Amino acid sequence: MAKDKINRLKARLPRGLADRGETELAATREMLETIRRVYELYGFEALETPFIEYTDALGKFLPDQDRPNEGVFSFQDDDEQWLSLRYDLTAPLARHVAEHFDALAKPFRSYRAGWVFRNEKPGPGRFRQFMQFDADTVGAPTVAADAEICMMMADTLDALGLNGQYVIKVNNRKVLDGVLEAIGLGGEENAGRRLTVLRAIDKFDKVGIEGVRDLLGEGRWENPAAKSGDFTKGAGLDGAQSEMVLAMLQPGGASGIDNAAFAAGSAELAEIGSLVAAAGYADRVKIDPSVVRGLEYYTGPVFEAELTFEVKDEKGRPVRFGSVGGGGRYDGLVGRFRSEPVPATGFSIGVSRLAAALTTLGKLGSKAIAGPVVVLVMDRDRVADYMTMVSRLRSAGIRAEMYLGNPKNIGNQMKYADKRGAPCVVIQGSNEREAGEVQIKDLIEGAKAAEAITDNAEWREARPAQFSCRESELVEKVREVLARHDFG
RNA sequence: GCAGCUGUAGCUCAGUUGGUUAGAGCGCCGGUCUGUGGAACCGGAGGUCGGUGGUUCGAGCCCACCCAGCUGUACCA
Numbered sequence: 001m002a003k004d005k006i007n008r009l010k011a012r013l014p015r016g017l018a019d020r021g022e023t024e025l026a027a028t029r030e031m032l033e034t035i036r037r038v039y040e041l042y043g044f045e046a047l048e049t050p051f052i053e054y055t056d057a058l059g060k061f062l063p064d065q066d067r068p069n070e071g072v073f074s075f076q077d078d079d080e081q082w083l084s085l086r087y088d089l090t091a092p093l094a095r096h097v098a099e100h101f102d103a104l105a106k107p108f109r110s111y112r113a114g115w116v117f118r119n120e121k122p123g124p125g126r127f128r129q130f131m132q133f134d135a136d137t138v139g140a141p142t143v144a145a146d147a148e149i150c151m152m153m154a155d156t157l158d159a160l161g162l163n164g165q166y167v168i169k170v171n172n173r174k175v176l177d178g179v180l181e182a183i184g185l186g187g188e189e190n191a192g193r194r195l196t197v198l199r200a201i202d203k204f205d206k207v208g209i210e211g212v213r214d215l216l217g218e219g220r221w222e223n224p225a226a227k228s229g230d231f232t233k234g235a236g237l238d239g240a241q242s243e244m245v246l247a248m249l250q251p252g253g254a255s256g257i258d259n260a261a262f263a264a265g266s267a268e269l270a271e272i273g274s275l276v277a278a279a280g281y282a283d284r285v286k287i288d289p290s291v292v293r294g295l296e297y298y299t300g301p302v303f304e305a306e307l308t309f310e311v312k313d314e315k316g317r318p319v320r321f322g323s324v325g326g327g328g329r330y331d332g333l334v335g336r337f338r339s340e341p342v343p344a345t346g347f348s349i350g351v352s353r354l355a356a357a358l359t360t361l362g363k364l365g366s367k368a369i370a371g372p373v374v375v376l377v378m379d380r381d382r383v384a385d386y387m388t389m390v391s392r393l394r395s396a397g398i399r400a401e402m403y404l405g406n407p408k409n410i411g412n413q414m415k416y417a418d419k420r421g422a423p424c425v426v427i428q429g430s431n432e433r434e435a436g437e438v439q440i441k442d443l444i445e446g447a448k449a450a451e452a453i454t455d456n457a458e459w460r461e462a463r464p465a466q467f468s469c470r471e472s473e474l475v476e477k478v479r480e481v482l483a484r485h486d487f488g
Numbered sequence: 489g490c491a492g493c494u495g496u497a498g499c500u501c502a503g504u505u506g507g508u509u510a511g512a513g514c515g516c517c518g519g520u521c522u523g524u525g526g527a528a529c530c531g532g533a534g535g536u537c538g539g540u541g542g543u544u545c546g547a548g549c550c551c552a553c554c555c556a557g558c559u560g561u562a563c564c565a
Contacts, residue, residue, distance in 0.1 A: 015556090015557085058565085059565075060565065069565070071563090071564070071565070072565080087564095087565065088565080091565085118564075118565090120563080120564060121489090121563090121564095123558095123559090124558095124559090126564095199562095199563090222491090222560080222561060230490065230491065230560085230561050230562075232561080232562070294564095294565070296565050297565080376523090376524085378522085378523070379522090380522090407522085408521085408522055409521055409522070410521085410522075410523050410524050411521065411523090411524060411525075412521090412525095413524085413525090414524050414525040415525055416525085417525065418525040418526085419525085422525095425524085425525085427523075427524075429522095429523060430523095431523085439523095439524090441524075441525090443525065446524095446525075447525080447526075450525090450526070451526085453526085455527085456526085456527045456528070457527095459524090459525090459526070459527080460523095460524060463523095463524065466524085
């Protein structure tokens with residue numbers, strides 16, 4: 001009816017979300033398994049926390065407001081307490097550790113994979129639901145814990161087949177803080193400008209040294225030469241201040257800075273550098289002063305895993321995958337729940353983005369997934385017999401099913417099997433039945449054999465890659481076909 | 489958030505200076521076809537032409553505003 005038509009629901013997905021099919025799920029599963037194996041090898045243990053936490057546990061109430069940050073999906077419980085979908089896996093871990101502090105062996109080494117949610121504008125490679133795979137060490141103040149995490153990330157990316165195509169970059173927030181203090185941006189009243197300076201440094205990769213110089217000073221035009229496009233307001237530093245920050249980004253590093261934070265950060269970086277070098281990871285884990293990373297809770301070393309290869313998109317333009325993970329030390333997070341500070345450090349892999357990169361490199365998801373063996377229904381009143389055949393195949397561990405659609409047309413059943421990617425079909429009509437036989441048709445071989453055939457009548461007549469066998473040999477013969485195509 | 493571009497069927501698109509009942513290819517469903525998957529032929533479903541308002545005898549087309557998508561930029565705990 002017309003009314004139904006008007007009111008009919010439109011099937012659609014909210015933006016920034018995605019359904020995932022068989023191929024992608026299999027690829028992700030394979031990748032997660034590889035990561036998990038490396039993490040366990042390092043002695044980390046599995047942990048799962050729920051999707052939902054109290055908003056205050058996530059630390060995402062807006063300052064001076066009685067409601068959560070808009071970037072977090074939030075809702076109120078019956079008792080009016082705010083709940084939120086987790087936006088990363090670190091804050092829930094901190095809550096878990098604080099809640100079970102006395103029962104856990106410390107340092108507590110754990111890993112977890114799961115979906116996280118951010119209510120932000122989606123873009124290419126950016127979703128509102130995505131998966132992270134984290135590993136954290138809680139209760140270890142030593143930078144050996146930081147160095148270990150970095151080396152584990154390198155091993156993980158190696159295990160995924162990315163040897164030589166990435167770098168784990170390491171910096172230290174204390175170094176940055178020391179520089180900021182040295183140029184007179186210490187103290188609470190300069191928090192806003194510090195943030196602007198950090199953001200400018202963070203853009204080093206994208207805009208280069210001159211771009212950072214502009215951003216530290218008055219600001220930067222989207223198109224600097226023509227002074228056109230969007231204008232990004234800068235931090236308003238004077239020349240001397242800017243040069244000090246810029247010096248830090250260049251070979252040789254900052255000099256003439258003499259304060260406690262800078263000294264401590266530099267010492268930590270040096271120690272991480274020597275630990276990494278001693279273990280033979282110096283080619284993969286490198287100190288990089290431009291890494292800023294998560295502007296809020298990091299307190300010491302910060303890490304970023306960056307892919308260094310370039311790929312061309314459909315239009316032939318280069319695409320950089322860039323950062324596929326990051327982390328750092330967050331000594332204050334667990335302490336929010338306790339009377340004492342609790343040191344912690346961790347790393348988070350962006351599973352979806354990394355999977356996209358691996359797929360592009362052909363290191364993931366290239367393996368064809370075998371469809372089920374399809375038993376055709378030739379005779380409507382012998383469904384029980386066909387189901388018995390299916391059952392025999394399944395008992396032998398072979399993925400199989402009987403055709404459940406309208407069986408009147410054999411061609412349709414064949415089309416179905418073809419579309420499902422069935423390696424073969426089993427056929428038993430009255431002729432075969434009387435002879436105690438079944439026909440097995442190898443669809444993969446058949447497709448190859450028939451490539452030369454152009455005429456449909458001939459195609460039908462030829463019945464390529466089809467053979468008959470005793471019904472009692474069904475399982476054995478199907479297995480042979482599967483083995484032939486490496487689906488055994 | 490800001491800027492630019494784009495909105496016609498599930499997808500890719502056509503649609504004349506504004507003129508009757510908005511089309512094609514692919515895909516989908518069914519049939520030819522109750523013994524064979526690539527083909528062919530026939531039939532069918534599927535559109536408030538992104539939305540609202542305006543100009544006009546008449547708007548898919550012109551105008552205004554809004555919405556959505558894409559790209560860039562900003563933000564990203």
